[in-house]
Structures are given as C-alpha cells and as structure tokens.
Amino acid sequence: MSTRVAVIGSINADLSVNVERHPLPGETVLGSGGELSPGGKGGNQALASARQGAETIMIGAIGTDPYADVATRLLREAGVDLTYVTTNPGPTGLAIVAVDPGGENNIIVVPGANATLTPQHIAAADEALATCAVAVVQGEIPVETIETASRILEPLGVRQILNLAPVLNLSSEVLRRSDPLVVNEHEAAQILLETQNRVITPATTEAEYGQKLATALVESGITSVVVTLGSAGAALATTEYAIHINSPKVEAIDTTGAGDAFVGALAASLAAGDNLQIACQRAVRVAAHSVTGHGAQTSYPSTTETLPR
Incomplete structure (x- = not known):
C-alpha cells in the first residue's frame, strides 16, 4: 500500500520582517x-x-525570477519530488510577513506564478497522483485547478485533504470529497455562512466552539472536518464523534506557517496508516514545535527531533 503524499498548491518566497x-x-x-x-x-x-x-x-508553479530558487530550496534539500513543479514566465509567488513580539503575524500574498497553475498541469500528473495514498490541496491556487484535482483524485482512490485557506467558492462535491476538510475557526464560520447561511453561536471555550463548527460542517455532508484552534489545539468531527485535541503549551516566537505544519504532518501520518484522531494528535505537536522557531519552513521539525507534549 502506498504511503506517498502529493501536495497540489502554492509555492512562494517569504519576505519576513519584525515589527514592534x-x-x-x-x-x-x-x-x-x-x-x-x-x-x-x-x-x-x-x-x-x-x-x-x-x-x-x-505539484505547483514557480516563476523565472531569482525568488524561484529561494522558494524551492528546502523542498529540494528534503528530497521532495519537484518533477511536476512547472516554471512559467513572470514572478514567483511572494508573501510579505510581518511578525510582532508576541509571535502574531500579518501576511500579504502576491500569487505570481501560483495563479498560472492550470487544470492541465494536474492532468499531466495523473500517473504520479495514482501512486499516492493522500493528496493535499489548499486555497491559494485557481478554483478551476482545485475542482479538476478533486475530480481526478476521486476515481484514483486517493484520500483528499482540503485545506480551504483562504475560503473559495468551490462546488459542494469538492467539499464532500474532502476527508478531512481542514480549516481554522474563522474559515469554518465563513463556509457555514456562505454555503448554508448558518451562524454558529460561540461557546464558552474555543474547544467547544471548534467542536460545534466541525460538527455543523459534517452535518452538511462532509466526511470529516478538522478545525484548527491555534494554541487551543484542534477540534475533530466525523459522522461518529466530535472531540477536542489539546495542544502542548509552548512559548510562541513566530506563528507563521503553523497551520501548514499541522496539515503536512496530518497528511504524512494518514499516509502512514494512522487513523484521523492519532494523526491529529501528532499534527498538533508538530504545529506547536513550529511556533517555537522563526519563519515557516525553517521551523518545521524532522522525525529525529523531540516534539513537545
């Protein structure tokens, strides 16, 4: 059985600054x-x-500017297969990240080459996708490309993780194929409002609110939902249960990319055969580790590093 993971999505260079x-x-x-x-x-x-x-x-796209090498450097070093990363004329995606002393960030994203990732690029990678156990897609690429990826993956039997960040106007079929849909609490509330005109009243705690949001999304027909809650961990709901998973307590230095650390670790764990609850438990620990270092990718742990508990 395959344990490979495919990630279909954006590739950027991050310009990071610190502000008081x-x-x-x-x-x-x-x-x-x-x-x-x-x-x-x-x-x-x-x-x-x-x-x-x-x-x-x-599977993604970079430009022909010097930022392309910056954007793919650590992927190459980690041995990620970049065969299906296309180079298109123009700039590579760029994110401008401002981080305050508490580790909170503001991010401005310029899509660049990410906007040129087409359905044809996904179709060209169908043989490679068929060898994967899990595929991850996010909201930083064109809607038609996400829709195509979902349609191609379904008959291949590849488990689809949809990280709908930012929230896009996708078909209900794409949402229902996700297992899980991964969103933060703001994105979850936005999806419920836009697709069902439904508002979930905030609960006493973040954990309870996250479970209510995840459960409401599952009730809409999605197989499983994970609502990430930052330092409060994550809420997980399926058709059978809804639970909260605590995050280890750490001193946050920079929260940039923590949600992506969660999703990537979740995908790796699911591809290795873990169930969704165990995969989420590991993912919150990986995400917690990531906020103790600076930057996004530069803070991600390897399997040889000790994760917080």
Whole structure:
C-alpha cells in the first residue's frame, strides 16, 4: 500500500520582517529583519510532510525570477519530488510577513506564478497522483485547478485533504470529497455562512466552539472536518464523534506557517496508516514545535527531533 503524499498548491518566497506592533491603516512603522525564506501554503505543507517521513510529490508553479530558487530550496534539500513543479514566465509567488513580539503575524500574498497553475498541469500528473495514498490541496491556487484535482483524485482512490485557506467558492462535491476538510475557526464560520447561511453561536471555550463548527460542517455532508484552534489545539468531527485535541503549551516566537505544519504532518501520518484522531494528535505537536522557531519552513521539525507534549 502506498504511503506517498502529493501536495497540489502554492509555492512562494517569504519576505519576513519584525515589527514592534502591526500598523494601523495609513500608518508607517519601522521594522527589522527582511530575510527571504521559502514559503507558500503548498510548499510549506509539502516540506512538513517530507520532514515527517512521507515520500512527497509537489505539484505547483514557480516563476523565472531569482525568488524561484529561494522558494524551492528546502523542498529540494528534503528530497521532495519537484518533477511536476512547472516554471512559467513572470514572478514567483511572494508573501510579505510581518511578525510582532508576541509571535502574531500579518501576511500579504502576491500569487505570481501560483495563479498560472492550470487544470492541465494536474492532468499531466495523473500517473504520479495514482501512486499516492493522500493528496493535499489548499486555497491559494485557481478554483478551476482545485475542482479538476478533486475530480481526478476521486476515481484514483486517493484520500483528499482540503485545506480551504483562504475560503473559495468551490462546488459542494469538492467539499464532500474532502476527508478531512481542514480549516481554522474563522474559515469554518465563513463556509457555514456562505454555503448554508448558518451562524454558529460561540461557546464558552474555543474547544467547544471548534467542536460545534466541525460538527455543523459534517452535518452538511462532509466526511470529516478538522478545525484548527491555534494554541487551543484542534477540534475533530466525523459522522461518529466530535472531540477536542489539546495542544502542548509552548512559548510562541513566530506563528507563521503553523497551520501548514499541522496539515503536512496530518497528511504524512494518514499516509502512514494512522487513523484521523492519532494523526491529529501528532499534527498538533508538530504545529506547536513550529511556533517555537522563526519563519515557516525553517521551523518545521524532522522525525529525529523531540516534539513537545
């Protein structure tokens, strides 16, 4: 049985700066840093998957500028298969990340080459996709490409993880094929509002609210849902149960890419044969480890590193 993971998604270079506080509209603040590092939700998730031991294939697009080498450097070092990463004329995707002393970030994403990833690129990779146990897709590539990927993956029997970040207007069939759908609490609430005109009243705790959101999404026909809750861990719901998974308590330095660390680790664990609950338990530990370092991909742990408990 295959244990390979395919990640279909965005590849960026991240420009990271540190600020004492995030600026108000129209305000200028001084920053420090200015380092370039690899990023993009797809690239992040592929690296997290590979560092958690999964043989990983990346399907995406980069540009012809110098940022392309920056964006793919750690993927190459980790042995991610980049055969299906296409190079298209123009700029590579770019994310501008501002981080405050508490580790909270603001991010501006310029799609660049990610917007040129077409359904034809997915179709060209169908033989490689057929060798995978799990495929991950996120919301930083064109809608028609996500829709095509979902249709191609279904008859191949590949388990689909949909990380709908940002939230896009996808068909209900794509949502129902996801197992799991992974979103944060804000994205979960937005999906419920836009697809069902349904509002879930916040609960006493983040854990309870996350479970209510996950359960409501499962009730809409989705096989399984994971709602990530940052330092509060994650809520998981299927047609059989809804539970909360605590996150280890750590001192956060930079939360950039923590959600992607979670998704990549989740994919690797599911591909290795773990059930969804065990996979989520490992994923929250990987995500917790990631916030103790700077940057996104540069903070992702390998299987040789000790994860927080």
